[in-house]
Amino acid sequence: MTDKRSQRAADRTEAIMRTTLELGQEIGYAKLSIEAVAARAGAGKHTIYRRWPSKGALLLDSLLSLNEAGLDYPDTGDIVTDLRVQIHAAVDLLARPPFGPLFQALIGEAQHEPQVAAALNERFIAPQADKTVARLRAARDQGQLSPQFDLELAMxxxxxxxxxxxxxxxEPLTHEYVDRILDALFTGLGPTHAY
Amino acid sequence: MTDKRSQRAADRTEAIMRTTLELGQEIGYAKLSIEAVAARAGAGKHTIYRRWPSKGALLLDSLLSLNEAGLDYPDTGDIVTDLRVQIHAAVDLLARPPFGPLFQALIGEAQHEPQVAAALNERFIAPQADKTVARLRAARDQGQLSPQFDLELAMxxxxxxxxxxxxxxxEPLTHEYVDRILDALFTGLGPTHAY
DNA sequence: ATAGCGGTACGGCACGTGCCGTATTGACAG
DNA sequence: CTGTCAATACGGCACGTGCCGTACCGCTAT
Known part of the structure; x- marks a missing residue:
């Protein structure tokens, strides 16, 4: 079994990431130390450093491991309904406890570490944006949106x-606020455009 | 001269903030240490800790001291022109060197320190947003925008x-991108709204 | 035998807090 | 008006602490 080796490694990786999320939720990302993660996970620090170059990279992987299912769009045929459902779900996951504060901290870390920013974009932001644009494009192709509708800007x-x-x-992100944005995007900010 | 005392204090404060911006630009906010600021400014660490509770608070004050003039709106009578001019200026100041990276780092720090976030909002974000809303309201009052135009959401x-x-x-923030957003806001994302 | 592991120890750095001696200041006494 | 003095903020220094990232040591499973 050459898989047993990699299985043990995967177990360690998973245990460390799980501990990272636990401790991060308890004491906050700012106070989180790799030493503390190692101690609680029953791991040596070297085992962590072998896998991740920084605390930010560790948190990124830990959070992404939760989202393997992905935040996918339904396709009921109605673009506004589909966007609404998906964005509501995204807000619930990313802007509320238990993982909202950690996601927020990860973005904060991305302001200091370009590598974290790049990885976050490549592995989460861009794929998510692509899904949104794809769903919008489908609606445009079906005639629900004007042919000149600017998909990227809408996203x-x-x-x-x-x-x-x-x-x-x-401030807290509410579903009502999401709906206001959707309404403005597809029907305008007021009943008429004076400009 | 009871002012002489406070004058000396103000001089020290100013020297420390100036050194903070200098060092921050040279080595980046992440690697910036209060010890290094104190050393270069020829100040004791106590003198810094007496004035600011954290590195983030120090950077916030240092950056705001540059913006005492404020990013004010012109009022040419045309809302789109005024927004354009103001936002272009804001982008140039806040999203480009020399101060863009520090502003970005400050927002990053605000994700870890709620006090920094609150102070940043109270002393910069909210006033700036208020100016934008006020300018939009003036345009609405003058009939350039629909009476039901959602000012806050537009902001x-x-x-x-x-x-x-x-x-x-x-990615780099360009004036062209600002114009695209303005265009979408006031004329829509496509020539017609299908929804 | 080899590789990865938990555990421990290490040097280094910055933190935040004392303590010291100094300079400037305003209050007070002569 | 003048000399003295307590108070205050200062620069500089040293300290203990916490965490970093690395190195080393046995142990275990392959």
Whole structure:
């Protein structure tokens, strides 16, 4: 069994990531130390350093391991309904306990470590954005949106205000706010556009 | 001269903040230590800790001391022009060297330190948002925007995508992108709204 | 035999807090 | 008006602490 070796390694990896999430939720990412993770996981520090180059990279992997299922879009045929369902789910997962604070801290860390930022983008942000754009494109192809509808910008207008509220004003993100953005995006900010 | 005392104190404060910005630009906020600031500023660490409770608070004050003039809106009578001019200036200041990286790092720190987040909001984000909303309200009062135009949401749709690009995708923020957002906000994402 | 492991120890760095002696200041006494 | 003095903030230094990232040591499973 050459798999037994890699199985043991995978077990260690999984135990360390699970401990990272546990401890992170308990004491917060800022106070989290690799020493403490190693101690609670019953692992040597070297075992952690062999796998991850930094605390941020460890948290990134730990969080992504939860999301292997992915935040996928339904396709009921109605673009607004599908966006609504998906974004509500994303907000619930990423902006609320237990994992919201850790996701927020991870983005904070990405401001100091370019490698974390790049990995976060490549492995989570970009795929998620691609899904949104793909769903919008399907709607456009079906005639639900104007042929000139700017898909990339629509994605940014959907995501931007949510991240703004999560990271900057740090007020609670509600489903009602998501609906307001969707409404503005597809019906406008007022009944008529004067400009 | 009871002012002489406070004058000396103000001089020290100013010297420390200036050194913070200098060192921060040279080695980056992550590697910045209060010890190093104290050493270069020719100050004792106590003198810094007496004034600021954390590295984040020190950077916040240091950056805000640059912006005493404020990022104010012109009022040419045309809302889109005024927004354009103001946001272009804000992007140039906050998303480009020399101070862009430090502003970015400050927001990162705000994800770990709630006090920094609160102070950043209270002393910069909220006032700036208020100015934007006030300028939009003036336009609405003048009939340039629909009476039902959602001012707060418009502000979020203007700011959100910019912060998203600054903090998440971390791609360069261009004036052209600002214009795209303005265009979408006031004329829609496509020539017609199908929904 | 080899590789990965838990455990321990290590040097290094920055933190935040004392303590020291000094300089400036305003209050007070002569 | 003048000399003295307590108070205050300061620069500098040293300390203990915590965590970093690395190195080494047996142990175990392959």
């Amino acid at each position: 940014a207008i959907l995501s931007g205000p949510l991240y703004f509220q999560l990271l900057i004003t740090q | 979020a749709i203007l700011s959100g995508p910019l912060y998203f690009q600054l903090l998440i995708t971390q």
